[in-house]
Amino acid sequence: MAVPLDKQISQLNDARRIVLGDPSFYPRVVESILPIVGANAALELQRWGVEFLAETFASPVIPNKVKEQMAIPVLSTLKDLLEIPGGHDTAVLKGVVQASASVYPLIFKYMHGKISHYQGTLLNSFDNGSIDNPIDVPVWNNMALIKSNIFRRWDTSVSGVKICCIKFVQKVIQVQTPGVIADPRRPEQNETSIALVPRDHPLIPPPKLEPETSGLLDRLLDVFNQDTSDAILVDATLNCLGILLRTRQSIANKIISAILKFNPLKPANSPLSTKANIQIRSMEKSTRALLLHVYRRNPESPITARIKQYVDRLTQSRIDIFDDGVSKKRALPFEPTDGLDSTKRRRLGAELPPNTGFPLAPNGPNSLAQLYTLTGDQTLASFDVKQLPQDLVVSISQGLLAHINQQELDQAINFVRSRFLSISKPPQSGALGEDEEDYEPDFEPNEDREQILNRADALPPEDSAEAQAEVALGPFELPQPPPLTQKEMAEVGRGTVNRVFGMIPVLDEPAGVKKAKPGLNRLAGSTYDREAWITFITRLATRAPAGLSDDGEEEVESKALTPANSQPSQLAEVIRDNLWRYIMEDFRARIHVAISWLNEEWFNDKMQQQAFTGQADKDCKSSPPKQYYETCVLKILDGIMPYLDAKDKLLVRFLSEIPEVSEQVLERVKSLAKDPERVDLAVRGILYVLSYPHANFPDDHVKLTSMHSYLVMFKPPAREISLDAMEDLWRNYDDAKAPTTKYLQKWRPHVLPPAPAKSNLQVPNGAIPAPEVKEPRSPLPTPVQGGAGTAAPQAKGEGSDLKSPTGGGMPVAAAG
Amino acid sequence: MAVDPRRAHLADPRRTALATPTPPPPPATRPPSSTSPTNGVVNGSVSPQKDDSPDYRLRFCTVCASNQNRSMEAHLRLAAASYPCISFGTGSLVRLPGPSLTQPNVYQFNTTSYQSMYDELSAKDPKLYQQNGLLTMLERNLGVKWGPERWQDWSIGAPRLDNVAKGDQGAQGSEAGLVDVVITCEERCWDTLVDNLIERGGGLNRPVHVFNVDIKDNHEEALVGGKAILDLANSLNDAAKQERNLNGQPRGDFDEKVPNILAEWQERWPQLPALWSLCWF
Structure with missing residues (x-):
């Protein structure tokens, strides 16, 4: 320790600067500093050392392979630093735990790689008869010691160390929970997880690690259950769970459930100090951020409904508790700021044209390949994949499929879908413009007006006039009128009958015009004169209940007239009434009308009687049809008798x-x-x-x-x-x-x-x-x-069978 | 003081700020025009300090939407106070006001320098951009670092020796590409940033305190916000230094004190609502 401390630090900083400039020096530098910064070194050096190690193993610029090699010698140093008697320096502990968290997956992978290597060499070694000790027991032992030491410190350390322990535990859980094996043939590409470890691994046997993992997870999530939640621990836990939720499906639901049970606003009942306020807000925001992150990544997942509900409730509670905060936030948009604010919020896609993909011909045929080609690059689009050997394509696609980003895939699918829809839609201009010959107005479209309007809305607004024309062509369906009441129907029926009778004077014609008598060949109601009209009216009256259109006996029989007193017969009564009145107006001139009417009545009565007796065999429920002939005769007779004179x-x-x-x-x-x-x-x-x-x-x-x-x-x-x-x-x-x-x-x-x-x-x-x-x-x-060649005289012409009066009426009816 | 009611709105300070924006004064320590030679001096003066453990410095990162106004003001403040500092924007593009609301000036992150923006805007309409303070702002920024960087594109932990060589302010000490504290200037940015960190998955296993200090996006507020952020940084750094000076004593917990520090700070700066969480790089 001849070299003064600050000089040493300065030298170390120089070394650091070197590796930052060129990462390839890392292994050498790490190796050389390890003795300097060990457990026996000065605190400053220890701090510098662990900081450097943590930084090194976190660095994104060092390949994992290199890190793995560097990790093995570092383990013992880390272990020693943890086990310094009375060593409680927060900075050192934080650095060690951070470095350990980064190192753990490396060591885990190293152990796994070792066993793979061991299995490989085992096969080869039968030849030369010697086996290297393939399993690096001391390395794993060191790691295991570090692990247990950190677990011990998790509860007892200060918060700064605790949060690092939390992260370490999260890393351990991540490694010891099966992950997705992207490509089994290229283990170096795969994320390290227990899924890669054989079940019978001698040092890290998955069956033994699984309960440990499960216990760690429970303990990790326990922070949400504690009454006095420490914001920093909650935040640290929440913010490290994202990766587990994303990559470890087997435990994701458990984690989400634990979070959903957590209420970050629970302590916010009493009046809050600024500090408590900040802590609660912090937990609330962190919970929300994580859940929204999960929600956004996979909006289709079954759990998202619960997440949505939870977040909504959280928002409501927060508004209730921090209303002052809300009002502050609300005030923001109304602040007149300079241009920076509002323009910044404006969405401008001008600089970045959206991915339009391979252009599709709007009208011409497009191949499926063109439809699915999303790249705008012409050379790439024209590349023919069929030229590649099939096995190569298979291996490439396997690798690619495993690395597909779900969001990008969804986007691409949606894009193809929209492209497909845009070209599969029949061109709107064609129907109205060029192909007018083919244009067949469809008066019974399958869609109602709403649907057509909706579709028109969805159309690209190429030409508003055309769009309107399309709408105008749609048939308009009047709404159904309200049902008529019985009374209204009777009124309308009466009106109709009056109009029918109104036709008679219109059809008036000179009596003597028609001389030629067709005789037996005459067809009732075929001449469209007044007489025909009267035939029509009489039959309307008599046969209305049997159906207005039917002329033949078969029809009458089949229709059986069971509802004898229903609507049509009422109508018939009205017609009869009018007919009677019509005759009475000038009964001398219209006696032939009365006679043909009564013939019709009589015939109809007979037919109905026949139909009734025919039907009565099968069904005896129906009542016998009403007979009108008799009443009508008497009514007419009563009507005319007072006016008859002696010589009439x-x-x-x-x-x-x-x-x-x-x-x-x-x-x-x-x-x-x-x-x-x-x-x-x-x-x-x-x-x-x-x-x-x-x-x-x-x-x-x-x-x-x-x-x-x-x-x-x-x-x-x-x-x-x-x-x-x-x-x-x-x-x-x-x-x-x-x-x-x-x-x-x-x-x-x-x-x-x-x-x-x-x-x-x-x-x-x-x-x-x-x-x-x-x-x-x-x-x-x-x-x-006056030329009334009515039914009666002809009936007499039938003559030969006078015993049956029906014989007289029948031919007339049949003639109609 | 009798004021014509029709002109009362002009008395509103914000209005005044709009009408005649106050450009941020160039920092006293360094004129914006200064280039790398001056930086060399600064670097020289900072380097020995860093080796000195009593002068332990937390490393900071300031973030706003476009990495132009608020984050850059704070960046400058922190760097001027010798804190290692880097800064980012979370927006998709750098947006600066243009002649009208619908015609902003839009630039790409990471590839456009403040100098080129300055040149372009002063060529377009020097009067307008001088008047609304953009040119002054860009002048300040180009003295701090080369150009706006996007948070989402930042490779955390990648060495930033280039920035040191370019003479970016605050680059010294942040050359490892890691920071201890991130301070955003708008809640929207904080949300984006926290979500982005969750997305990245925390592979570096390094804790980072992420603060938000809500600052309105104008030059005046940026100045106030910059001051407040420096205050927060000083408080945090004091606590961290205190912890290190304990020399291995069992009680010395910087992280645990963070909510306390923020609460005290919030009481000093009640007009700037703050937010905090502990995240992972």
């Missing part, structure tokens, strides 16, 4: 042309006889039912005899009731006695008191067929009705 032929025609005569109808007719003036009319009406003239139906005058037989002959089912009515007239109406006697004599002579006239019932009966034969040319009251 209208009644006879009406009675003759309606498809069915019932007792009730005759009852009405009979009532006419109450009026002495109209007795004749009533009798004629009823007699008409009984007998029919052989001759033509005279226009001007109708012989009673011929008329009376009308119903009897042409409506056989009505004969009996007609005769009953006749008899009733004879008995009850004095005025009617005279005209009826004659006919009763003919048909029911037994009713009359015995008279001189001989009765011959057979003759008229035998005479019935005769008029049938002539009938087609005969009965038409055409002059009166």
